[in-house]
Amino acid sequence: AAIYSAGAYGHRPRVPVEPAALYAAARRRMSRQAWAYVAGSAGMQRTDEANQAAFQRYPIVPRMLRDVRERSLEVTLFGYDLRAPVLFAPVGVLEMAHRDAERAVATAARALRLPMVLSTQGSVPMEETAQALGANPMWFQLYWSNSDDLAASLVRRAEASGAQAIVVTLDTHVLGWRTKDLDLGYLPFAQGQGIAQYLSDPVFLDLVRARVDRRAAGSDDLDAPATPAQRPTPAAIRTLVSISRHYPGSLRDNLRSPLPRAAVETFLDVFPSPGLTWDDLAKLRDWTRLPIVLKGIQSVEDAETALDHGVDGIVVSNHGGRQVDGAVASLDALNAVAPAVGGRVPVLFDSGIRGGADIFTALALGASAVLIGRPWLYGLAIDGASGAQAVMERLVAELDLTMALCGIASVEQVTRDCLASDTLIS
Ligand code: FNR
Numbered sequence: 101a102a103i104y105s106a107g108a109y110g111h112r113p114r115v116p117v118e119p120a121a122l123y124a125a126a127r128r129r130m131s132r133q134a135w136a137y138v139a140g141s142a143g144m145q146r147t148d149e150a151n152q153a154a155f156q157r158y159p160i161v162p163r164m165l166r167d168v169r170e171r172s173l174e175v176t177l178f179g180y181d182l183r184a185p186v187l188f189a190p191v192g193v194l195e196m197a198h199r200d201a202e203r204a205v206a207t208a209a210r211a212l213r214l215p216m217v218l219s220t221q222g223s224v225p226m227e228e229t230a231q232a233l234g235a236n237p238m239w240f241q242l243y244w245s246n247s248d249d250l251a252a253s254l255v256r257r258a259e260a261s262g263a264q265a266i267v268v269t270l271d272t273h274v275l276g277w278r279t280k281d282l283d284l285g286y287l288p289f290a291q292g293q294g295i296a297q298y299l300s301d302p303v304f305l306d307l308v309r310a311r312v313d314r315r316a317a318g319s320d321d322l323d324a325p326a327t328p329a330q331r332p333t334p335a336a337i338r339t340l341v342s343i344s345r346h347y348p349g350s351l352r353d354n355l356r357s358p359l360p361r362a363a364v365e366t367f368l369d370v371f372p373s374p375g376l377t378w379d380d381l382a383k384l385r386d387w388t389r390l391p392i393v394l395k396g397i398q399s400v401e402d403a404e405t406a407l408d409h410g411v412d413g414i415v416v417s418n419h420g421g422r423q424v425d426g427a428v429a430s431l432d433a434l435n436a437v438a439p440a441v442g443g444r445v446p447v448l449f450d451s452g453i454r455g456g457a458d459i460f461t462a463l464a465l466g467a468s469a470v471l472i473g474r475p476w477l478y479g480l481a482i483d484g485a486s487g488a489q490a491v492m493e494r495l496v497a498e499l500d501l502t503m504a505l506c507g508i509a510s511v512e513q514v515t516r517d518c519l520a521s522d523t524l525i526s
Contacts, residue, residue, distance in 0.1 A: 143425025192221025438466025456498020
């Protein structure tokens, strides 16, 4: 109500409400490379488009004359009460959107009391973000690299930092075919961006030192590294400076030394994990007692296999269309997966949500909660912490309003009955 009356009384928000205006404003604030990386998807961008278009195929049917004065958005996930079924999705390389990166998002999440899922590709070490979050719920998203020791170390740190769940992203064992980035010759990680979790990790730093030693001894048998094609951006220089701080010696000498470069090369080496299989999940169970959530499930079969392996939850997601171009729209996958899971574990959802009504649709199709990616990232680019906060606050407000308009008073009442049946559509 506060958001609505602010609008109605002539206050024009810094961060646009209307989606197309939001994207345009964010684009103006970002470099070409940053915009291409953030807004772009895989291939011909078909899945990204399909993700958003899918919502029109599940129309909402509002119901009238029901008392909706008292409404609750609360849900319980893994034993924790959430004030709304909405989380900040794990998004890497936030320094491209705003120099405060995770620190700003933590401020926004804390103000809204919504969980933040920290990315492995962070711009700020997780311990620092955890501190900024205080008692706010925090989950950690794991990219399980080809070094189990590194993966275990990240999980240990997340647990020590107070994470309430580990989200393993399965769909990015190699990076998708990102056409816009390829044309710009741009890979943020190759410039030292988005690798702060690694640079602050003892296991990773040992790998870097070993690499430097091998090179010094002339026994470096690794392939030629992916060299940054262009001059490092100012953000990358900042990162390289921070890499260098992990080593003794003067900053100047360190920047000239093989260390920063070896760190980037080590990351590029260690990241791809095409060998990972279902059997590996048992190791994760040994490393942590936290709930394990698998992100990137897109089929009923994989959802069943996940349950067979005893996971605590899944996220139906196609990474915002950034991995397989032409992949099934995430909402269609949810429509198939949620009934098959049948409430045995929570089914979370992301990819394509752009408004509060979209959240309503996902809940109606069986999602327990949703993750939001790009929308708050655009708010972050425009106005830092308050921008990210404004976008998420409005999504929750629009969800609440949609519930009221549909005659729904609580999240558990948002069911398939709220959507048009096939007969109504045809
Ligand atoms: C992502 N996403 C992502 N996912 C993940 O598990 N780890 C990560 O580091 C990242 N990084 C990342 C960067 C950028 C720039 C984007 C846009 C996305 C995927 C993210 O968690 C989520 O699945 C999608 O963003 C959801 O789709 P929408 O909401 O952007 O359509």
